[in-house]
Amino acid sequence: MKDEHSRRQRVVCIVGPTACHKTELSIELAKRTRGEIVSADSVQVYFHLDIGSAKPTMEERQGIPHHMIDCLPIDTADVSVSMFRSMAMDAIEGIVSRGNTPIVVGGSGLYVNALTYPLGFAVPKNDEIRARVAAEYDQDPLKTYERLKACDPVSAQKLHPNDKKRIVRALEVYDCSGQPLSSYGADFLNSAGESPAVDPLMIGLTMDREQLYQRINLRVDRMMEQGLLAEARAIYNASNERNLPALRSIGYQQLFAYFDGTCSLEDAVEKIKQDTRRFAKRQLTWFRRDERITWYDATDWDNTKDILIERLALETLAWMKGTEL
RNA sequence: GCCUCGGUAGCUCAGCUGGUAGAGCAAGGGACUGAAAAUCCCUGUGUCGGUGGUUCAAGUCCACUCUGAGGCA
Numbered sequence: 001m002k003d004e005h006s007r008r009q010r011v012v013c014i015v016g017p018t019a020c021h022k023t024e025l026s027i028e029l030a031k032r033t034r035g036e037i038v039s040a041d042s043v044q045v046y047f048h049l050d051i052g053s054a055k056p057t058m059e060e061r062q063g064i065p066h067h068m069i070d071c072l073p074i075d076t077a078d079v080s081v082s083m084f085r086s087m088a089m090d091a092i093e094g095i096v097s098r099g100n101t102p103i104v105v106g107g108s109g110l111y112v113n114a115l116t117y118p119l120g121f122a123v124p125k126n127d128e129i130r131a132r133v134a135a136e137y138d139q140d141p142l143k144t145y146e147r148l149k150a151c152d153p154v155s156a157q158k159l160h161p162n163d164k165k166r167i168v169r170a171l172e173v174y175d176c177s178g179q180p181l182s183s184y185g186a187d188f189l190n191s192a193g194e195s196p197a198v199d200p201l202m203i204g205l206t207m208d209r210e211q212l213y214q215r216i217n218l219r220v221d222r223m224m225e226q227g228l229l230a231e232a233r234a235i236y237n238a239s240n241e242r243n244l245p246a247l248r249s250i251g252y253q254q255l256f257a258y259f260d261g262t263c264s265l266e267d268a269v270e271k272i273k274q275d276t277r278r279f280a281k282r283q284l285t286w287f288r289r290d291e292r293i294t295w296y297d298a299t300d301w302d303n304t305k306d307i308l309i310e311r312l313a314l315e316t317l318a319w320m321k322g323t324e325l
Numbered sequence: 326g327c328c329u330c331g332g333u334a335g336c337u338c339a340g341c342u343g344g345u346a347g348a349g350c351a352a353g354g355g356a357c358u359g360a361a362a363a364u365c366c367c368u369g370u371g372u373c374g375g376u377g378g379u380u381c382a383a384g385u386c387c388a389c390u391c392u393g394a395g396g397c398a
Contacts, residue, residue, distance in 0.1 A: 041362085042360090042362065053362080081359050081360090081361075108361065109361075110361050113357095114358080119359095122359095158357095159365085160356090165363080169358085169359080169360095248361095249362045250362045281354090282361095282362090
């Protein structure tokens with residue numbers, strides 16, 4: 001047990017809200033530590049969602065290999081965290097076999113946890129049963145919630161009766177396996193992971209809230225200048241499918257409403273800004289509770305980044321050395 | 326200069342005939358195990374423009390005053 005823990009692959013993991021200089025930091029670190037980047041971003045995994053997901057351009061990547069970017073077609077209907085996790089784990093193994101430093105960087109908290117905790121994804125999703133339970137919920141939410149209470153009281157107790165998504169998933173697990181979701185490991189550290197998680201050096205970037213929001217607003221304007229509208233239009237025209245996970249992401253979702261004629265372009269852009277700000281707030285909530293993270297303030301980035309990058313490069317090298325033998 | 330209508334939460338406004346204030350939006354906080362840029366939950370003390378007065382009690386009535394919009398000269 002102890003032995004297995006010590007064999008867990010060390011990685012560096014950069015987290016934080018969107019528009020917080022994570023990308024720049026990760027590339028600079030990679031340059032100094034023979035790093036390769038593994039994106040933990042639920043939108044950058046798709047092809048074509050380039051501008052809106054703030055994917056680093058080839059130029060910005062400066063030759064640093066990036067993984068988990070451009071992996072899935074937009075019309076992929078069944079994506080899942082565990083799928084992300086196994087692909088990302090493969091990428092990490094590849095990096096290690098090349099003798100390089102894996103740098104995980106991303107703002108999708110669940111994806112980060114899927115890599116850095118041994119989450120037990122024991123029961124695969126089952127679209128058929130999920131659809132059935134969802135219909136059951138729509139018909140009588142409270143009754144469905146009561147049913148969950150009866151077969152999985154632990155999960156039910158943690159969920160609000162309105163939390164359809166999670167209630168449905170919990171019942172889906174129960175209906176598929178006959179075992180309550182909570183029995184598969186209710187807490188991070190004791191759940192039975194499918195494979196050993198990595199051992200991360202957790203680095204968090206944060207920023208004064210007002211400044212963060214200003215940066216977000218500016219970045220959305222810049223995305224529009226860079227052609228987000230055309231990018232979204234091309235995707236809109238390419239298919240009539242409107243319920244794909246990829247298209248629920250910020251930027252596309254709002255511009256699609258504009259294409260549908262539901263709102264003006266101006267309103268759509270404002271909505272993108274607001275939804276991004278709220279997203280950043282949720283990301284902060286998510287990462288704030290993670291006590292493994294050491295936080296660094298990126299508010300005065302231009303004047304402090306050089307020192308920060310050098311310092312974190314040293315820490316990265318030291319951290320990675322710790323597992324060398 | 327005169328008349329009218331306003332000035333209440335970050336914004337837009339409610340507040341009947343006096344009993345120290347409440348909605349929407351914005352915002353903040355939290356949750357999160359196979360859709361997660363998703364989904365869900367919780368949160369409203371604010372010099373009621375200012376000063377003085379009437380009253381047991383004033384956002385509410387009176388006087389003066391500051392300020393915004395419109396109208397008339």
